[in-house]
Amino acid sequence: MSDTADTLLLHDSLTRARKPFAPIDPDNVRLYVCGPTVYDLAHIGNARPVVVFDVLARLLRRRHPRVTYVRNITDVDDKINARSLETGEPIGAITARTAAEFERDMAALGCLPPDVEPRATQHIPEMIAIIERLIAGGHAYAAEGHVLFSVASDPGYGRLSGRSPDELLAGARIDVAPYKRDPGDFVLWKPSTPELPGWDSPWGRGRPGWHIECSAMAWRYLGEAFDLHGGGHDLIFPHHENEMAQSCCAFPGTGFARTWVHNGMLLVNGEKMSKSLGNFVTVRDVLANGPWAGEAFRLLLLKTHYRMPLDYAVSRLEEARGELDDFYNALFKAPATDPAAPIVAEMAGWALAPLLDDLNTPLALARLHDLRTLENVASTGGSATAVLGRIGRAWHAAPGQAAAAIRAAGAVLGLYQSDPKAWRQGGAAEGDAGGAEAVEAAIEARLAARRRKDWAEADRIRAELAAQGIVLEDGPKGTSWRRG
Template sequence: MIRLWNTRTRQDEALQPLQPGKVRMYVCGPTVYDRAHIGNARPVVVFDTLFRLLRHVYGLENVTYVRNFTDVDDKINARAAETRRPIRAITDETIGWYHADMDALGALRPTHEPRATDYIGPMIAMIEALIARGHAYAAEGHVLFDVRSFPAYGALSGRSVDDMIAGARVEVAPYKRDPMDFVLWKPSSDDLPGWDSPWGRGRPGWHIECSAMSRELLGETFDIHGGGIDLQFPHHENEVAQSCCANPSGKFANIWMHNEMLQVEGKKMSKSLGNFFTVRDLLDQGYPGEVIRLVYLQTHYAKPMDWTAEKAAQAEATLRKWRMLTAGAAPGAVAEAVVAALSQDLNTAGALAELHRLAGAGDAAGLLASAQLLGLLEPEMGAWAEVTIDLAPYAAQLGALRDKAMESKDFSAVDAMKSALMAAGVEVRMSKAGVELLPAAGFDPAKLPVLA
């Protein structure tokens, strides 16, 4: 039984699929005008891990995962104007970047990746239904959702409409009946993307996209809706309102899941602080995607996460050890304790603790299968950990130096070589049985000492 924390009800709930044996999940995807930063990648890893768990429990063919691309947006329009490039060229290129970067993190492609521009018709139809039911109105080429027409508005984020208005410091457009009303459709000038509609040539507002695409691909009600906590209000709140009003017989999403935000070295990520990184930045700096993924998995999705160089170094060392242990092994059975941990609100830290236990017990087959459930130790992600240099001669020389030192009682040469090996990122293990050398975090063959 999988249990998840439901943001909507603010309680832990058992996942009970609306269609027995089949699970449907929607996660808000990126607006495609630039590279994804490492905060954008957190929900990708979180919900990819949930996707993997659901497929393990229900079967690959019984899980439908939808993550959209917003490819019509004012930021995209601004980038096109700035670069004088066609909008489609920008969005196609950015989607390609996104796929490459998320693939590097070991994220599986969702079942469906709809582009907003392919669903303009369903968006217009949903807006027409909202107007017909008295939940939206046209004004000066715009169509706006009437927030006061939906009494439950604010329930998802725990806010009241009156409090939101009192705290607002934004200039209210004259065509709005209420300051909280939000745009479903807006007019487009000749130099902007636009589609013909009953209200004139225009383009959709941001929120209506996900409501229309999720209904088309998953139905009026589905099992799980996910995304970052920064989307809870207003995006997800608005999705709930327009979807429930357009589809009165549906509930939209049964369980809502939100991942917390990401920091870098204990501080909010900001370009002004010089700690703003895209996923590609980290990959280009030499951080393997698998290492980045493991750092993400170490923190529960509902808690703030801190990316640090120290965590990355520890993750790299751990993965090197696990890959050496599982080299040549075939995956066995996934450990029940790993599945049990993930089934308790995606407790990835608990699942990783079990992987450490399996590694300590020398269970290579169990470790490999269980790690792969978490998107780790996949064969195609391991090139970074391959050692192309034989460390045996270095171990032999260190052993010989130690034998001489045992007679002379002068261990300076042993200490010097040991220090040089460690500086090259080699873990040195010395015991009565002999000398063992293992590549560790930051292993760099170019820094190895010269053999005598």
């Protein structure tokens, strides 16, 4: 990456500044993102970091020969234990089922699986090894079956969240416990009763605290220092502050993650999602709107810059669907063209360039809108002057070329990759094949009626389809259809 214009800038939460992303090993970029605690269906706030870091991973894969993207699954946690007590379902069954549902939901949002998706319960020995290092280094102590991290032993504690010691205490919802030396000390290991999940350890049978899980899995798959740690803004404190303290103290001088990237909150109709407000929206709720809803929700998320708060409303989902309809109509009508033509790569590169500026997806999407306008103008043989003026480039695209650029650039955003014909016919991800066949048969019958000049029958079939919301378009390539 010698060209500075080609440098990727990312806002780093640790230095609170935008800085060039310079991987430790440019041939293998290493990335860790906190994954779900699996006891319930993912809500849309859980989905936002998954989509944001999916786009970042796709972008990095274009720029580096290898990317190792690790996103964990937290399958040991007191919330899981509580759910099991409440419902009677065994813990292992809850976590296996919920993890599978999470993966299914994220795939429906167009997210590629991470390279490694480690389960916390399979990394207990690594957690014990880090805790032993912390005790040996004077950063942790055992007391009454617990092991606690000593916050006072880490002069850097509070660096990531930028909180003063008083604010740290206020934010941590501290449990006052007699075995703590300092109220800010947090749990690395805690004892388990016989009915709770537990593992043998030098401190008796017990289970890990949440923070140590991520330190252990990041260490196992990415090493003592790696390039980028991501997650939602709400994880900065205490989770990421504590992860950083554990890892930096267990492996002195290594620095843990070089860059910390955090996405903003997701609101619902202007309010924070909470159990008490009863306004939780699950990914499953969003997907219930139809086969188009996964891609529409992804577009909705990417229309807001990842660091900004994002307000979800069903009306915004519908709006995103309308935009996707416009794109798929343009892609459907575009003639086939050589996707390897230099102008296609040039236009796609122009559309994606804003991603290098701290992942500016709203601007990249705006440029794709310009390319769609260009495609529409080119394919109707109209004058492209006005469009070209807005783009500020002298592109004289032949019909199909801007569409090919939309497809190429869309692959990095995870958008506009569906089959345009299937999209127009109601979204094709699953189901509905029978419906499509019936429409095709009706179109055939209408064509036959027209051939025998039975105009009344042809019109009747068209009207019958229109009543089902099916719009027919007669064109040089024959009759196509879409749902109106």
